Every structure is written in C-alpha cells, then in structure tokens.
Amino acid sequence: xxxxxxxxxxxxxxxxxxxxxxxxxxxxxxxxxxxxxxxxxxxxxxxxxxxxxxxxxxxxxxxxxxxxxxxxxxxxxx
Numbered sequence: 001x002x003x004x005x006x007x008x009x010x011x012x013x014x015x016x017x018x019x020x021x022x023x024x025x026x027x028x029x030x031x032x033x034x035x036x037x038x039x040x041x042x043x044x045x046x047x048x049x050x051x052x053x054x055x056x057x058x059x060x061x062x063x064x065x066x067x068x069x070x071x072x073x074x075x076x077x078x
Contacts, residue, residue, distance in 0.1 A: 006039070017045065
C-alpha cells in the first residue's frame with residue numbers, strides 16, 4: 001500500500017519531471033535533502049547526488065560528506 005503523502009509526491013513529480021528524465025540533486029546532508037533523495041529513489045527516479053557544503057553546519061558538515069560518500073560508494077541513491 002502506498003502512503004497517501006507519497007502518492008501525492010509522485011503525482012506532483014510527474015507533473016514537474018517528464019518521463020525518462022533524471023535529477024541532479026544538491027544534497028547538504030540535512031534532513032530535508034536526505035528525505036528528498038530517499039523519496040526520489042523510492043519513486044525510481046534516476047538521481048545523481050552532488051554534495052554541497054553551505055558552511056552552515058560547521059564541523060557537522062564533514063560527517064555529512066562522509067554519509068554522502070558512503071551512499072555513493074554503495075550505490076544507495078543512483
């Protein structure tokens with residue numbers, strides 16, 4: 001069963017993104033960008049991640065980059 005919020009996300013995504021297109025997602029490692037990456041992956045949208053450090057998280061940003069690197073290494077969001 002598909003959650004109603006995810007179904008709405010898929011409908012909006014189809015309206016914004018033509019079939020067969022992929023997404024380049026700038027991901028900081030914050031909750032919002034991680035959730036968006038997960039939603040796109042779940043919706044089976046081809047996604048390329050680009051880590052962006054806005055220098056707002058101080059030393060935490062290095063941990064986020066490690067998370068991003070691990071995702072890339074295991075192919076979690078491709």
